Amino acid sequence: MMGVMDFTQLPPDLPVPEDDGAADHLPGMSLPSVELPSTMPYDLSEGRLVAYVYPRTGVPGVPLVEGWDDIPGARGCTPQSCAYRDARAEFEALGTTVVGISAQSAAEQAEFAAREHIPFPLLSDPELRLAEALRLPTFEVDGMTLYKRLTFVAEAGRIVKVFYPVFPPDRNAVEVLAWLRARERTGAQE
Numbered sequence: 050m051m052g053v054m055d056f057t058q059l060p061p062d063l064p065v066p067e068d069d070g071a072a073d074h075l076p077g078m079s080l081p082s083v084e085l086p087s088t089m090p091y092d093l094s095e096g097r098l099v100a101y102v103y104p105r106t107g108v109p110g111v112p113l114v115e116g117w118d119d120i121p122g123a124r125g126c127t128p129q130s131c132a133y134r135d136a137r138a139e140f141e142a143l144g145t146t147v148v149g150i151s152a153q154s155a156a157e158q159a160e161f162a163a164r165e166h167i168p169f170p171l172l173s174d175p176e177l178r179l180a181e182a183l184r185l186p187t188f189e190v191d192g193m194t195l196y197k198r199l200t201f202v203a204e205a206g207r208i209v210k211v212f213y214p215v216f217p218p219d220r221n222a223v224e225v226l227a228w229l230r231a232r233e234r235t236g237a238q239e
Contacts, residue, residue, distance in 0.1 A: 059125055059219060066122030066214035071186035072199050075211045080203055081182035083174075086155035087148075088162040091170040094206040097145045099225055102185060103129060103218070104195040105153050106161045114191045122198045123190070125218030126151070127165065129198070132222040134167050140222075143229050145202075148172055150179060152187075152195050186213075200225055 080093050093100070103126040107113060118124050133140075133147050140147050148170045151158065155173040162171050174180070177194060180187055186197040199213040200221055210228060215221045 059128055059217060060118055063118060063124055063217070064121040065216050066198070068214055069186070071197065072211045072213035074184060075201060075208050075213075078183060078208045080206045080208070081179070083178045083182055085150070085172040085174050085179065086158075087170045087172045088155075088159050088167070089170045091146075091148055091172065093148070093203070095146075096205070097143070097229075098203045099133075099140065099145055099147045099200065099229075100150055100203070101129060101133060101147070101198075101200040101215075101221060101225075102150045102179075102196045103198050104188075105151055105193075106130065106157070108157070108160070109164075114193075117190075120188070120190060122214050122216060122218075123188075123195075125198070127161075128217075128219035129215070129221050130161070130167055130171075131165055132219050133169070134165065136222045136226060137168055139226055140229075143226075143233060145229060150174055150196070152177055152180075152193070202229070 104123050106126045130149055150172040152175050153173060154175055158171040158173045179185060187194050188197055198215045198218060199211060200215055201208045202210040212224060
């Protein structure tokens with residue numbers, strides 16, 4: 050009998066995604082006014098925003114897509130989200146709003162947010178409207194089009210930094226915090 054899969058842990062031998070250049074165009078772009086269903090109110094255009102974009106979260110008792118762990122960058126949405134959850138106070142101390150975005154339905158996002166106690170908005174984009182507006186990278190699997198994992202930082206509605214590819218996903222929040230702290234210290238503008 051197969052044991053229950055723990056989505057909070059990453060297998061040790063996940064394939065590392067390669068930078069295919071699919072996010073190179075994002076720095077300097079303005080965030081579009083695209084309204085997406087969310088687990089709570091949000092505004093992408095104000096202040097400093099960190100948006101981590103991910104393929105899909107696992108659901109306890111539901112098997113992963115066949116071969117999911119073999120797709121570079123696919124596995125790790127729950128550990129990534131939990132790392133952002135656990136670092137929430139640090140992001141707030143830097144005046145930064147965090148949101149998560151995936152192509153999952155609003156109901157799936159709400160279930161995940163409740164199960165993992167995610168205290169910030171999770172945006173649902175099953176029609177991939179943000180992908181179309183920003184030309185975000187996606188991939189196809191099992192009849193679904195999903196986002197490739199990336200994180201962007203926006204200030205006053207303009208993207209100033211992109212992390213792509215993101216690996217390992219559970220370290221992304223720490224990496225973004227380090228970048229934000231360095232930016233605060235130097236007052237640098239990229």
